[in-house]
Amino acid sequence: MAESTKSATLTVGDKTVELPIFTPTSGPDVIDIRKLYSQAGVFTYDPGFTSTASCDSTITFIDGDEGILTHRGYAIGELAEKSHYLEVCFLLLYGELPSPKQLEEFEDLVTNHTMLHEQMMNFFRGFRRDAHPMAVMVGVVGAMSAFYHDSTDINDPHQRDVASIRLIAKMPTIAAMAYKYTIGQPFVYPRNDLDYASNFLRMCFAVPAEDYVVDPILSRAMDRIFTLHADHEQNASTSTVRLASSSGANPFACIAAGIACLWGPAHGGANQACLEMLKEIGTPDRIPEFIARAKDKNDPFRLMGFGHRVYKNRDPRATVMKQSADEVLELLGVDNNPILQVAKELEKQALADPYFAEKKLFPNVDFYSGIILEAMGFPTSMFTPIFALARTVGWISQWEEQLNDPQLKIGRPRQLYQGEDVRPYVDIENR
Numbered sequence: 190m191a192e193s194t195k196s197a198t199l200t201v202g203d204k205t206v207e208l209p210i211f212t213p214t215s216g217p218d219v220i221d222i223r224k225l226y227s228q229a230g231v232f233t234y235d236p237g238f239t240s241t242a243s244c245d246s247t248i249t250f251i252d253g254d255e256g257i258l259t260h261r262g263y264a265i266g267e268l269a270e271k272s273h274y275l276e277v278c279f280l281l282l283y284g285e286l287p288s289p290k291q292l293e294e295f296e297d298l299v300t301n302h303t304m305l306h307e308q309m310m311n312f313f314r315g316f317r318r319d320a321h322p323m324a325v326m327v328g329v330v331g332a333m334s335a336f337y338h339d340s341t342d343i344n345d346p347h348q349r350d351v352a353s354i355r356l357i358a359k360m361p362t363i364a365a366m367a368y369k370y371t372i373g374q375p376f377v378y379p380r381n382d383l384d385y386a387s388n389f390l391r392m393c394f395a396v397p398a399e400d401y402v403v404d405p406i407l408s409r410a411m412d413r414i415f416t417l418h419a420d421h422e423q424n425a426s427t428s429t430v431r432l433a434s435s436s437g438a439n440p441f442a443c444i445a446a447g448i449a450c451l452w453g454p455a456h457g458g459a460n461q462a463c464l465e466m467l468k469e470i471g472t473p474d475r476i477p478e479f480i481a482r483a484k485d486k487n488d489p490f491r492l493m494g495f496g497h498r499v500y501k502n503r504d505p506r507a508t509v510m511k512q513s514a515d516e517v518l519e520l521l522g523v524d525n526n527p528i529l530q531v532a533k534e535l536e537k538q539a540l541a542d543p544y545f546a547e548k549k550l551f552p553n554v555d556f557y558s559g560i561i562l563e564a565m566g567f568p569t570s571m572f573t574p575i576f577a578l579a580r581t582v583g584w585i586s587q588w589e590e591q592l593n594d595p596q597l598k599i600g601r602p603r604q605l606y607q608g609e610d611v612r613p614y615v616d617i618e619n620r
């Protein structure tokens with residue numbers, strides 16, 4: 190914990206309290222209000238936590254005004270260009286870039302834990318074929334608590350490490366199986382001779398009837414999409430994982446809770462919602478109609494893939510994703526993709542509109558990812574499962590950090606109660 194060298198003075202009625210101020214490595218100063226209620230008898234009020242630091246962390250930093258995202262100090266643009274997903278996983282989990290030997294050992298460890306307990310296949314078969322893959326992932330990951338008892342004791346560092354590797358290694362297998370199940374195709378088992386992204390593509394798109402050769406351009410694009418989604422500070426799903434973990438819940442239950450939260454269209458579900466919106470717009474001439482709806486206070490419609498709680502400048506991930514979209518679609522020979530044209534024209538018109546400029550609404554990570562994923566052959570229902578797959582390492586890294594925090598307490602916010610005061614029960618005959 191940083192040392193406090195200054196304080197804030199707060200006077201509430203006849204009480205004056207001194208609140209320590211902590212200065213972080215980067216970002217705004219933080220006022221420590223932990224003793225506020227005991228010393229001043231008041232709560233703070235911050236629905237949505239727009240001004241609240243829920244923890245101290247050393248993993249990821251975002252500067253929303255400058256459009257900066259770093260993982261353990263390394264800028265996302267450099268990691269996307271020069272690193273790869275499993276190396277970023279090592280960095281997030283252990284804090285430093287791996288040596289060549291460490292990287293080889295880590296990749297071998299993940300590669301050799303990609304298979305699922307064979308009995309879990311029966312679990313998959315309990316779902317309707319038209320189940321959304323996210324429903325399957327929430328269920329199957331939660332059920333891992335029932336199949337991997339030997340890595341559920343959160344007080345045992347070795348079991349925590351085993352659970353971490355199992356989750357990172359098995360999420361692509363689970364996501365691919367969720368996809369295969371919903372399209373009625375047989376499961377494709379992972380292969381140890383393929384890299385992480387290539388394995389995932391093969392498990393999704395191979396069929397027993399013919400060989401499947403992974404396109405290295407697509408696997409590089411897939412790996413980059415994983416990297417861009419790996420972690421993102423205390424977003425809604427990560428905060429969900431931390432809150433679930435604060436009660437002592439096992440790692441699989443905590444990650445299942447994170448998947449459930451990510452599913453929402455305001456969060457990780459936005460990539461699916463964004464592509465569906467672009468398809469609904471259909472042609473550039475309909476863009477003004479949708480921009481008008483997004484600006485209309487009486488219309489709940491929002492431009493999916495636009496805006497962000499923290500970024501009030503460009504989301505650096507969206508910048509990389511847009512470059513990747515151009516590359517992948519050109520290589521796939523679909524760079525005249527009408528959806529991509531609508532997306533580019535929508536971005537241009539929205540950013541030229543005072544409403545979006547004033548409210549600092551820019552395309553976020555979800556704006557272009559769906560275009561790439563669709564071009565790669567994924568249905569929109571698989572977009573958020575891919576986000577969940579990639580974000581698992583971020584959830585796990587934050588989960589591990591919290592369990593090592595000596596200040597760890599069960600998360601238990603209070604409220605501003607505006608309900609009825611105490612009143613006597615009224616018997617039914619008197620109502």
Ligand code: SDX
Nearest residue numbers: 421424455456457459483491492493494495496497498548
């Ligand atoms: C992700 O937190 C993370 O880090 C998340 C994430 C991660 O990696 O984990 O980055 C991933 O979830 C990205 C966000 C994906 N969601 C979407 O693209 C859905 C569309 N975006 C909006 O729902 C919204 O922008 C949020 C939810 C992303 C952010 O919401 P905020 O910060 O609560 O913003 P707000 O609702 O307070 O909006 C501020 C103003 C409002 O207008 P006023 O009330 O001030 O008049 O901007 C408007 C909003 O109406 N606004 C939009 C808009 N987003 C905000 N208007 C039109 N279209 C939009 N997309």
